Amino acid sequence: MALSSTFCPRIPNKFRYTPISSFPSKPLLSLSFRTFASLASDASSQADKFSGRVGFLGLGIMGAPMAQNLMKAGCDVTVWNRTKSKCDPLINLGAKYQSSPEEVAANCDVTFAMLADPESAIDVACGKNGAASGMGPGKGYVDVSTVDVSTSKLINEHIKATGALFLEAPVSGSKKPAEDGQLIFLTAGDKSLYDSVAALLDIMGKSRFYLGEVGNGAAMKLVVNMIMGSMMASFSEGILLSKKVGLDPNVLVEVVSQGAISAPMYSLKGPSMVKSLYPTAFPLKHQQKDLRLALGLAESVSQSTPIAAAANELYKVAKSYGLSDEDFSAVIEALKAKSQD
Numbered sequence: 001m002a003l004s005s006t007f008c009p010r011i012p013n014k015f016r017y018t019p020i021s022s023f024p025s026k027p028l029l030s031l032s033f034r035t036f037a038s039l040a041s042d043a044s045s046q047a048d049k050f051s052g053r054v055g056f057l058g059l060g061i062m063g064a065p066m067a068q069n070l071m072k073a074g075c076d077v078t079v080w081n082r083t084k085s086k087c088d089p090l091i092n093l094g095a096k097y098q099s100s101p102e103e104v105a106a107n108c109d110v111t112f113a114m115l116a117d118p119e120s121a122i123d124v125a126c127g128k129n130g131a132a133s134g135m136g137p138g139k140g141y142v143d144v145s146t147v148d149v150s151t152s153k154l155i156n157e158h159i160k161a162t163g164a165l166f167l168e169a170p171v172s173g174s175k176k177p178a179e180d181g182q183l184i185f186l187t188a189g190d191k192s193l194y195d196s197v198a199a200l201l202d203i204m205g206k207s208r209f210y211l212g213e214v215g216n217g218a219a220m221k222l223v224v225n226m227i228m229g230s231m232m233a234s235f236s237e238g239i240l241l242s243k244k245v246g247l248d249p250n251v252l253v254e255v256v257s258q259g260a261i262s263a264p265m266y267s268l269k270g271p272s273m274v275k276s277l278y279p280t281a282f283p284l285k286h287q288q289k290d291l292r293l294a295l296g297l298a299e300s301v302s303q304s305t306p307i308a309a310a311a312n313e314l315y316k317v318a319k320s321y322g323l324s325d326e327d328f329s330a331v332i333e334a335l336k337a338k339s340q341d
């Protein structure tokens with residue numbers, strides 16, 4: 001089946017899971033999607049949906065809710081995850097399962113991948129029994145993992161060599177936006193695949209950017225997360241400094257939230273950081289990975305990034321304290337430990 005060939009009807013109630021068997025394939029329809037923002041948190045508001053078979057590889061913090069939102073919207077979803085038990089909740093909701101990325105890709109029209117890092121993204125796409133082995137003309141591969149430019153280009157080459165199409169589409173937005181279908185997609189690659197999967201992106205996200213050639217999506221994502229990592233490190237310093245000089249850090253968080261440097265991240269994470277609580281939405285190890293990759297990107301064009309480099313060191317210290325799987329806001333612990341030296 002050609003990628004852009006089919007769409008399924010709107011489902012009447014977003015809270016009711018609709019068995020995939022009730023959404024048979026339909027003949028070719030022309031694409032007529034909204035061009036940018038979507039109301040994807042309300043699956044029932046979607047006018048058009050892709051009804052080809054959708055594969056999803058990688059069901060971690062982000063992948064699981066993204067795949068679930070596709071299912072809620074009535075898509076025919078096949079899942080795979082390295083640790084099989086993470087597939088079970090989706091299988092219980094009606095997802096199909098295949099035992100390798102290759103088999104998922106072979107059985108689906110478009111396959112999404114949401115993997116930890118460059119190594120896992122390459123392995124799952126290009127390794128033994130990887131997705132590329134199951135790809136071919138008429139299929140598409142959409143990698144939504146956060147990776148560096150060269151990784152994305154490598155995966156693109158492997159996928160394109162099979163005759164399939166490739167789109168990189170890393171996301172801005174964390175666990176809650178993933179659950180709410182409010183992600184921001186930073187896409188680049190085959191425009192025809194972008195057009196074909198636009199309805200799927202709109203189920204999982206609130207907006208999407210098409211940035212041209214492969215690598216631009218990865219680069220945009222790394223720049224955004226480089227800024228975010230530095231912001232969080234700086235915020236951590238502020239919280240600790242305010243405390244040390246006798247201020248109430250909760251008041252600092254409130255003051256920041258009302259001024260020009262206000263950011264949702266500060267209001268969201270600040271109160272728990274003050275309590276030394278770091279419920280994981282974005283694992284610290286992934287933030288450090290993104291800073292590392294962003295520094296590599298900067299070096300590749302001789303751009304000076306001293307703030308990001310300093311922030312990266314702090315996340316490395318936090319990792320060495322065993323905080324890799326905590327939320328990235330736990331970076332504040334590295335500063336606490338430092339100040340106690």
Ligand SMILES: NC(=O)C1=CN([C@@H]2O[C@H](COP(=O)(O)OP(=O)(O)OC[C@H]3O[C@@H](n4cnc5c(N)ncnc54)[C@H](OP(=O)(O)O)[C@@H]3O)[C@@H](O)[C@H]2O)C=CC1
Nearest residue numbers: 058059060061062082083115116120146174175281282286
């Ligand atoms: N969490 C967030 O807020 C956001 C994360 N991201 C990015 O999205 C990606 C996923 O993040 P997130 O869901 O939080 O991460 P998780 O750590 O929760 O999930 C990582 C996924 O990658 C899989 N994986 C790891 N190593 C391998 C491997 N060697 N082979 C096969 N699969 C592997 C894991 O499988 P298993 O279950 O077996 O370990 C799991 O499915 C990362 O690139 C991250 O930077 C982007 C935006 C926001």
Ligand SMILES: O=CCCC(=O)O
Nearest residue numbers: 146172173174225282
């Ligand atoms: O890569 C993670 C991004 C987290 C976010 O955008 O809130």
